């Protein structure tokens with residue numbers, strides 16, 4: 001009970017800061033998304049920032065994990081096992097309801113799994129201090145909101161100690177330099193609700209840049225579902241590939257085109273892992289993957 005109350009306190013305490021500091025956050029964020037934003041607020045985790053430089057990529061192991069949200073049916077069945085090697089790009093794909101977002105929620109310990117083990121960097125996530133675990137993870141949500149403020153504020157609010165060099169570096173990594181050059185006041189241009197509206201692709205890259213400023217050892221990326229034009233789609237693919245050279249990236253991919261070059265693709269269906277492989281291996285071996293590819297015009301139906 002005490003652990004539960006402490007956990008609640010951990011989640012609820014920063015809500016006051018969120019409400020005070022960012023009253024103009026765009027409407028319509030689901031409660032869980034707000035909680036996730038809290039993880040990026042400056043606070044206790046900034047102490048971890050001091051040690052950011054040179055942080056090594058972290059791998060993940062799911063071993064026979066079982067999970068149900070309430071007393072309902074299991075959402076992760078039969079003990080799900082898969083590995084995300086440290087460094088490189090691993091993708092989760094599968095139909096709606098397969099359990100991909102649940103994998104992220106378990107990794108971030110928004111919920112605790114009931115069976116099996118989840119390890120990050122070889123250490124059971126239940127043995128990690130929660131703040132340390134979350135400081136090690138970067139999370140980029142689907143269709144990430146842009147706060148009403150300058151582009152700079154949008155980038156640094158989770159990493160207020162970021163130096164100009166750090167900002168310049170992540171702008172290059174996320175191919176946002178063109179956007180900055182185009183904005184009338186560059187980084188100090190107001191964007192979001194009352195400022196210049198950014199496209200879906202730009203918003204997601206801003207969210208990636210924000211996450212990178214915290215130097216995550218593992219980046220969890222829930223790919224944007226909003227339609228991206230061809231240029232933005234290509235840019236996102238390039239950015240993901242480049243970020244995967246410096247840290248571990250686990251992406252929930254809604255478009256297979258983003259992950260054809262992934263080192264490893266985990267195909268989930270109805271709470272189970274049904275196949276793991278590269279794009280080519282899965283095209284050859286897995287009927288569901290072939291169907292997903294066919295519906296997305298990568299293959300003749």
Ligand code: ATP
Nearest residue numbers: 069070075094095096097098099100101102103268
């Ligand atoms: P999508 O691509 O549509 O986001 P997904 O593969 O990410 O799907 P999940 O969101 O992980 O799938 O959902 C897996 C199952 O768990 C679904 O049946 C969903 O209805 C259920 N579920 C998800 N979140 C909750 C929750 N907070 N409480 C109860 N059930 C949930």
